[in-house]
Amino acid sequence: MYKIKPNILLIYTGGTIGMVRDPETGSLRVFDFKNLLDKIPELQQLECHVKTFSFKEPIDSSNMNPNYWVQIADIIESHYSTFDGFVVLHGSDTMSYTSSALSFMLENLAKPVIFTGSQLPIGDLRTDAKENLITAVELASLHTDGKPVITEVCLYFEYKLYRANRTTKINAENFEAFASSNYPELAESGVHLKINYQYLLKAPVNLPLKVHKTLDTNIALIKLFPGITETFLKTILNTPHIKGVILETFGAGNCMTERWFIDLLKEAILKGIYIINITQCIAGSVNMGQYETSSQLKEIGVISGRDMTTESAICKLMHILSEGISYKEFKTKYEMSLHGELS
CATH class of the missing domain: 3.40.50.40 (Rossmann fold)
Incomplete structure (x- = not known):
């Protein structure tokens, strides 16, 4: 039986994961995500179609603020009907804030929105960027009986998928940068993907996505x-x-x-x-x-x-x-x- 591959939108907002090191100067520059498959050909082996969308100007996560949260929500809302899942690439320093915010802004979410990033640039020899990106896309594309397995805002980092609004960045140097101390991980990546179904949020039944775009910063x-x-x-x-x-x-x-x-x-x-x-x-x-x-x-x-x-x-x-x-x-x-x- 012919299986329709899910469509995944990869949204690049900024952060280390989108950087490559210039071989001559050693300085970091922004990677052109239009050439993503050239840099990470492994993505073609996944059971999904990947499209990319990049912020015009990449945002360092230290400069991330609610105005950019609204931009991310806008992108998801405008592409919600044509894509089956979303992976948001984001700097790790404020990723827990942005992903937590999106969990409240995207009411009645029935598709995966998975944040990920890296501690090292995508072009570095020992980078964690490739594994984080590939597995985040794979998790976003998981379907059972034609429906997405994950229907909430998550954060994937160093072999573990967490509920986004339960995470905190705990380490600035280790690849294992995040923790979810009060809630178990939703999935773990090893030889196989282990999904902890009992901890996943249940998707709302037949309710349209409602996006909240007003945030009070007082x-x-x-x-x-x-x-x-x-x-x-x-x-x-x-x-x-x-x-x-x-x-x-x-x-x-x-x-x-x-x-x-x-x-x-x-x-x-x-x-x-x-x-x-x-x-x-x-x-x-x-x-x-x-x-x-x-x-x-x-x-x-x-x-x-x-x-x-x-x-x-x-x-x-x-x-x-x-x-x-x-x-x-x-x-x-x-x-x-x-x-x-x-x-």
Whole structure:
């Protein structure tokens, strides 16, 4: 029986994976993805058709921002009906932010969107770029009974596929650059591809893709530390137009119990500023009320981010803030899992 090959769109936004080293000068320059099959002929062995789309000007991941997130979402939306899966090539430094954001922006997603990148340029002898790219495309093209196996935003790096909004970059030098401490990997690449079907998100049934393109960046991130001062906290909370604050607390959501600290947070909440409590720990969850040092936060109306990553918590805050809903609705929506970002 003739098998129709899936169409995969490869979107290059920038990053190390799209660089090649000039043999004469040793400097890095952007690789022309129109010649992708010449550089990586192995892609022709995959059971899919690969087309490419590149940003006009590649974006270093340190310069990535919500405006570019919207551009990526636009590309996916405009090609959604003609492609069966998408692979987004992106710099690794902010990949967890961008991929987390896309997980909230692409509502009713029923096709794979897989982010990948590399620690070394595609032309280097010991590069990780080829394996990451080839396997990401292979995962995006997986189908069963004519339907895609993966129907969520993912991140593939160094033999593992993760739910994007569960990832954090943990290493700037090793090939194993990412971790998903609070959720198992969705797939693992070895001699065979091992798919952990029980951990995959289920695709929505017959619902059209809805793309959210408005993000509110009037937010702040505060990491608590021993010795944090009243002046510092007051300055942040009194920032003009601020609407939400991610508060990185100790352990299971704990903080100092000094009166000035609690009073400043309470005052901010009464002014309509959302305060989200997430843990500084790489793994684990916020459990407000478990200890006395977090009970007061719960009492004054601080919202629990439970076991979300910082990257996911920030992107979710930007996304829900843009909806302009009431405090009660906001709290309910933020504390529920929208796209698998919470356990």
